[in-house]
Every structure is written in structure tokens, then in C-alpha cells.
Amino acid sequence: xxxxxxxxxxxxxxxxxxxxxxxxxxxxxxxxxxxxxxxxxxxxxxxxxxxxxxxxxxxxxxxxxxxxxxxxxxxxxxxxxxxxxxxxxxxxxxxxxxxxxxxxxxxxxxx
Amino acid sequence: xxxxxxxxxxxxxxxxxxxxxxxxxxxxxxxxxxxxxxxxxxxxxxxxxxxxxxxxxxxxxxxxxxxxxxxxxxxxxxxxxxxxxxxxxxxxxxxxxxxxxxxxxxxxxxxxxx
Numbered sequence: 001x002x003x004x005x006x007x008x009x010x011x012x013x014x015x016x017x018x019x020x021x022x023x024x025x026x027x028x029x030x031x032x033x034x035x036x037x038x039x040x041x042x043x044x045x046x047x048x049x050x051x052x053x054x055x056x057x058x059x060x061x062x063x064x065x066x067x068x069x070x071x072x073x074x075x076x077x078x079x080x081x082x083x084x085x086x087x088x089x090x091x092x093x094x095x096x097x098x099x100x101x102x103x104x105x106x107x108x109x110x111x
Numbered sequence: 112x113x114x115x116x117x118x119x120x121x122x123x124x125x126x127x128x129x130x131x132x133x134x135x136x137x138x139x140x141x142x143x144x145x146x147x148x149x150x151x152x153x154x155x156x157x158x159x160x161x162x163x164x165x166x167x168x169x170x171x172x173x174x175x176x177x178x179x180x181x182x183x184x185x186x187x188x189x190x191x192x193x194x195x196x197x198x199x200x201x202x203x204x205x206x207x208x209x210x211x212x213x214x215x216x217x218x219x220x221x222x223x224x225x
């Protein structure tokens with residue numbers, strides 16, 4: 001099975017950098033995903049890692065270490081609109097494109 | 112493209128009532144799925160479908176039925192609503208290849224069972 005852990009809440013300052021960690025125990029997966037979800041809205045795709053290493057996409061980067069069961073999402077130059085929940089998810093082997101999600105991290109960006 | 116649409120946006124049911132949550136997508140995606148989201152528990156997979164005529168159970172399937180008669184539509188039926196089914200329900204779709212990694216979510220249905 002899969003067990004995915006993330007911090008429940010984080011607070012950061014506008015313009016700063018924040019790292020949101022995700023640890024997992026899984027019997028096997030073929031992708032680790034990060035989604036952003038603003039309050040009252042649907043999740044939207046942010047990033048995807050299948051191999052170890054860093055994937056960069058503008059202000060957002062995601063890192064994966066399979067050997068350590070660890071991923072993080074790095075948000076740079078924080079903006080107020082980045083206040084949202086960030087969901088870590090894995091795609092288990094044999095489950096098609098279905099995802100198993102962690103509980104999400106609610107990020108509050110303050111001026 | 113409208114993407115993934117869900118109806119209704121809000122619904123209140125009494126315990127024991129049945130209803131169907133509608134989901135449709137116009138992107139010709141093979142994969143469709145239903146998740147429920149409860150506070151502090153993230154999204155949990157209820158049922159999914161890898162193509163028309165094929166469905167399978169996810170993590171929390173009890174109390175829900177699905178069918179997939181067309182590529183576009185994937186309705187979720189609550190057979191006899193219970194207060195424990197109060198939640199936000201999201202439908203999602205994606206292409207079938209593993210290289211097509213992005214799932215597209217509908218706007219959600221907020222269901223309250225009293």
C-alpha cells in the first residue's frame with residue numbers, strides 16, 4: 001500500500017522561498033506528483049517526477065529521491081496568490097493513471 | 112473545450128435518499144475517476160474507469176456505484192446516502208498512456224447528507 005505524509009500547515013513571507021516536504025512508504029510507483037488547490041477550487045497539476053532529481057518549472061521546482069522515499073516542492077519568490085494547499089501524490093504501479101494522495105499542506109503567504 | 116464538468120455544484124440529501132453525481136469530459140480521455148475530499152484526509156479514490164465498459168474500485172468504494180457506457184460520461188451513484196458521505200466529490204480524467212501524466216479535475220460537487 002501507500003502511506004504519504006506531509007506537514008498540515010506552513011506559513012511563509014511574500015518574496016521568500018518555501019520548501020514543502022513529502023515522505024512516502026509505497027510498494028512501488030511510477031510517478032510522484034504535486035498539485036495545487038486553492039480554497040473551494042479543484043486541484044491543478046504543478047509538477048511530476050519519475051526519476052530521481054530536480055524538475056524546475058519557473059518559480060516551482062520538485063525533487064524526488066526514491067531511495068529515501070522523499071520529495072519536496074520548492075516555491076521561490078513567493079506571491080500572495082501562492083496561498084493554497086499543495087497535494088503530494090503517487091501513481092501506484094498497476095493502477096493506470098490513478099493517484100494516491102497525501103493529506104495536503106496548507107500554505108499561507110503573509111505580506 | 113469545456114474540460115471536465117460536474118453537476119450539481121451543491122446538493123443536500125436526507126439520510127437514505129439516492130442520487131447521481133454527473134461527470135462529463137470532452138477531451139476524449141480514456142481514464143476517468145471519482146475522488147472524495149474530506150478535511151485533513153486529502154483526496155481518496157472511490158472508483159475509476161480505464162475505458163468505456165470497464166470500471167474498478169478504488170480505496171473507498173462502499174456505498175457508491177459507477178458505470179461507463181460512453182467515453183465522455185462517468186456518473187457516480189449514491190445508493191442510500193449516509194452522513195458519512197458528506198464530502199466534496201471531484202471527478203478527474205486523463206489520457207491512458209503513462210506518459211500523459213496530468214489529470215484534469217472537475218470543479219467538484221459539495222454534498223451534505225443530513
